[in-house]
Amino acid sequence: xxxxxxxxxxxxxxxxxxxxxxxxxxxxxxxxxxxxxxxxxxxxxxxxxxxxxxxxxxxxxxxxxxxxxxxxxxxxxxxxxxxxxxxxxxxxxxxxxxxxxxxxxxxxxxxxxxxxxxxxxxxxxxxxxxxxxxxxxxxxxxxxxxxxxxxxxxxxxxxxxxxxxxxxxxxxxxxxxxxxxxxxxxxxxxxxxxxxxxxxxxxxxxxxxxxxxxxxxxxxxxxxxxxxxxxxxxxxxxxxxxxxxxxxxxxxxxxxxxxxxxxxxxxxxxxxxxxxxxxxxxxxxxxxxxxxxxxxxxxxxxxxxxxxxxxxxxxxxxxxxxxxxxxxxxxxxxxxxxxxxxxxxxxxxxxxxxxxxxxxxxxxxxxxxxxxxxxxxxxxxxxxxxxxxxxxxxxxxxxxxxxxxxxxxxxxxxxxxxxxxxxxxxxxxxxxxxxxxxxxxxxxxxxxxxxxxxxxxxxxxxxxxxxxxxxxxxxxxxxxxxxxxxxxxxxxxxxxxxxxxxxxxxxxxxxxxxxxxxxxxxxxxxxxxxxxxxxxxxxxxxxxxxxxxxxxxxxxxxxxxxxxxxxxxxxxxxxxxxxxxxxxxxxxxx
Numbered sequence: 236x237x238x239x240x241x242x243x244x245x246x247x248x249x250x251x252x253x254x255x256x257x258x259x260x261x262x263x264x265x266x267x268x269x270x271x272x273x274x275x276x277x278x279x280x281x282x283x284x285x286x287x288x289x290x291x292x293x294x295x296x297x298x299x300x301x302x303x304x305x306x307x308x309x310x311x312x313x314x315x316x317x318x319x320x321x322x323x324x325x326x327x328x329x330x331x332x333x334x335x336x337x338x339x340x341x342x343x344x345x346x347x348x349x350x351x352x353x354x355x356x357x358x359x360x361x362x363x364x365x366x367x368x369x370x371x372x373x374x375x376x377x378x379x380x381x382x383x384x385x386x387x388x389x390x391x392x393x394x395x396x397x398x399x400x401x402x403x404x405x406x407x408x409x410x411x412x413x414x415x416x417x418x419x420x421x422x423x424x425x426x427x428x429x430x431x432x433x434x435x436x437x438x439x440x441x442x443x444x445x446x447x448x449x450x451x452x453x454x455x456x457x458x459x460x461x462x463x464x465x466x467x468x469x470x471x472x473x474x475x476x477x478x479x480x481x482x483x484x485x486x487x488x489x490x491x492x493x494x495x496x497x498x499x500x501x502x503x504x505x506x507x508x509x510x511x512x513x514x515x516x517x518x519x520x521x522x523x524x525x526x527x528x529x530x531x532x533x534x535x536x537x538x539x540x541x542x543x544x545x546x547x548x549x550x551x552x553x554x555x556x557x558x559x560x561x562x563x564x565x566x567x568x569x570x571x572x573x574x575x576x577x578x579x580x581x582x583x584x585x586x587x588x589x590x591x592x593x594x595x596x597x598x599x600x601x602x603x604x605x606x607x608x609x610x611x612x613x614x615x616x617x618x619x620x621x622x623x624x625x626x627x628x629x630x631x632x633x634x635x636x637x638x639x640x641x642x643x644x645x646x647x648x649x650x651x652x653x654x655x656x657x658x659x660x661x662x663x664x665x666x667x668x669x670x671x672x673x674x675x676x677x678x679x680x681x682x683x684x685x686x687x688x689x690x691x692x693x694x695x696x697x698x699x700x701x702x703x704x705x706x707x708x709x710x711x712x713x714x715x716x717x718x719x720x721x722x723x724x725x726x727x728x729x730x731x732x733x734x735x736x737x738x739x740x741x742x743x744x745x746x747x748x749x750x751x752x753x754x755x756x757x758x759x760x761x762x763x764x765x766x767x768x769x770x771x772x773x774x775x776x777x778x779x780x781x782x783x784x785x786x787x788x789x790x791x792x793x794x795x796x797x798x799x800x801x802x803x804x805x806x807x808x809x810x811x812x813x814x815x816x817x818x819x820x821x822x823x824x825x
Contacts, residue, residue: 236457238286240450243278244409246325247333250304253312255289257322259300259487267341268350268372271327275352275405276366278328279359279446287321287451290465291458300490306330306339316455319465332446333409337375349375353391353402356438371402398424403438408446418443462488462545481544482518489549499556507560512567515578516587521559522547524588527633528555528562528595531641537634555595562595563587565603569594569612574683574696575676582673582680583625589636590616596641608644615640615654617804620677622657659801659809661817661825664794667730670708678730679708681800687773690740690753691760709736711776711793712786715746722786731793734774749781775800791823798825 249255266274277284292301292314301314304326318325330338337349350372358369371389373379379389391397397404398421407413418435425431456465462484486496500518508516527539529551566587575581593612597603603612615636619625624632632653639651659674667675683696696706710717710732717727726732736744743759744752757767768778775796780789798809811817813824 236460237455239453239455241453242447243328243332243449243451244411244447246451247329247409249315250307250325250329251333253303253307253310254315255318255325256292256301256303256314256316258290258317258319258484259302259490266323266327267343267345268348269343271331271338271340271350271352272367272370272372274324274327275331275354275370278332278449279354279370279442280366281445281449284324284451285321286454287325288319288454288456289316290319290456290460291316293458299484299487301487304329306334306336319456320454321451332405334406351375351377352405353397354405354442356401356403356434359442360434360437370405394420395424403443408443411447414443414447461542463542480519481541482522484545485522485547489552492549494549494553496552503556503560507564510564510567511577512570512575512581512587513563515581515584516563519544520584520588521563522552523630523633524563524592525552525555525559527588527637528559528592530634531592531596531637537638538630539633540630558598559591559595562593562598563591565594565598566590569609569616573613573616574680576683579670580676580679582620582676585629586616586619586625588629589633589640592633592637593640596637597644602644611640611644613804614806615643615651617677617801618654618657618807620673621659621801621805622653623673624653624656625673654806657805657807659798659805659807661794661798661809661812661814662820664731664797665725665729665820668725668728675730677804678797678801679733679735681797681804682774683735685773685775685800687735688770689737690756690767690770691743691762692737692740693762693766693770696735706735706737707741708733709741709744711774711781712749712784712789713744713746713752716748717786720786726790727786731790731797734776748784750784753781787822791821791825794821795825 246255274284292299299317301317303310304318304322306326306329330336330340331352337351339347340350341347351374353371353373355369355371358364359366361369373389373391377390377392378387380386381388389400391400391402394417397417403417407417418439421435422432465484482496482500489496500521503521504518508514508521522544523539526544526547527537529547530537530539530543532555569590570581578584581587590612594603597608597612602608619636635652639649639653642649643651643654663674667678670676670679686695688695710727711734712722712727712732714727717724717732740756743756747755753767756762757764762770771778771781775793777789777792779785780792798812802809817825
């Protein structure tokens with residue numbers, strides 16, 4: 236890596252000649268009219284506009300497809316360098332200060348417009364005025380109108396009218412010859428008036444000459460820079476634009492072999508990843524899973540770190556993309572059977588990656604449908620959720636789990652690391668106060684999986700009912716009631732006092748005691764007490780506690796049921812259920 240400064244005139248010549256181009260992962264130019272004006276104001280004032288970053292082209296490690304900056308003339312030239320960071324600024328500078336064509340930009344509201352940019356000579360020399368106010372954006376016709384086109388406010392459509400209005404065209408400011416010719420014509424138009432001569436000399440010294448000599452700091456990565464370094468360096472220096480992701484870089488690499496990765500992902504996203512759960516999967520997640528799958532298939536050391544994803548070959552991608560897509564669908568089906576119905580209810584998006592890879596590998600011989608295999612997948616999954624083991628950097632865990640679960644399926648003595656490490660503290664139930672945690676979402680899924688029924692309709696909360704009746708999480712002992720009784724918030728607002736209910740049922744509950752709203756439900760819904768009791772039991776709610784408004788007993792009994800359910804899901808005993816700390820916080824042993 237080296238740093239240097241380059242004049243704008245040199246940079247723009249390189250763009251014009253095709254010596255500086257864009258890697259094909261860079262997205263289109265998006266700057267609007269006002270942002271271009273601000274950029275021009277900064278440059279003509281001599282203010283810094285930030286560094287740009289280039290990669291020397293010809294890197295044997297990274298074969299990238301390239302394309303020209305928008306608006307530059309077509310050329311067959313092979314670039315000397317690729318612009319990694321600074322695309323928006325350099326494209327804006329080229330379009331507004333160098334190209335002879337109108338700038339294809341947009342308004343703040345997104346309406347597409349064609350614009351030329353001028354600078355008012357007198358306003359630019361007036362130190363009391365903001366430079367942005369001296370920059371004028373005009374339509375491609377160079378005529379500004381109002382009153383639906385009936386009134387002409389400014390006409391600078393010819394050179395003479397530019398002279399008359401004292402408006403300098405900014406798209407020639409980086410061309411010394413064109414600027415000199417314009418200034419000479421300006422002087423001649425005013426018959427070399429001393430005042431005009433003095434003004435235009437000041438304009439040259441303070442505006443045009445400074446802009447021609449304006450320099451931008453450049454960071455240049457040499458052609459031997461490895462792929463992962465390009466990706467990492469770009470992420471570190473790019474603070475204003477869209478970050479370069481692994482997906483963007485691989486898109487450009489695959490494009491050299493005429494494979495449109497972005498189009499392929501768009502197709503897969505629509506076909507496989509538009510469901511309620513899989514919509515959370517991003518393109519980079521899919522590539523990580525693909526690298527993990529390919530690495531496992533090849534044997535040897537399995538890895539899916541960034542460098543491994545960047546090393547993914549097009550052949551590996553083509554060989555595995557379809558089966559992996561189906562593996563994600565199989566993973567989604569398994570989660571729905573576990574009563575996880577949407578991305579919002581998904582404990583960990585990240586755990587979907589190893590789960591999908593496992594489903595792909597096990598689908599090869601249809602093992603994924605075998606009950607004993609599916610039971611182990613479920614156990615491993617819930618150990619990850621209730622052990623809360625997928626909250627940080629996960630590439631190493633992905634590998635350990637895929638390798639470990641596959642060995643475990645072949646040999647029950649080889650228990651995977653996530654199952655071994657999973658641990659749930661009984662006191663964790665009281666700290667689950669909102670749906671932000673994975674374990675909180677996991678408990679809700681277990682309640683739904685227990686064939687829980689709505690208090691009024693008695694309908695089991697399956698996928699169809701869940702979507703149709705706006706099932707959400709609500710307090711069993713209502714919030715207002717608990718506050719009025721001065722119950723501890725850490726108890727009444729915890730997962731122990733919550734359960735999934737329909738919107739309509741929650742409205743009927745209101746803020747009264749359980750004994751009151753249960754009688755109300757019986758009268759209004761014509762539900763027998765014994766039937767309603769069975770609905771409560773399907774949520775692991777103690778009927779006697781609810782009927783007698785015994786909040787403290789309710790908390791203890793519900794906590795016991797939830798811990799039992801977690802033990803069953805993870806296949807692991809929860810220790811400390813009778814500890815002094817548990818008794819002190821819950822009021823009894825669990």
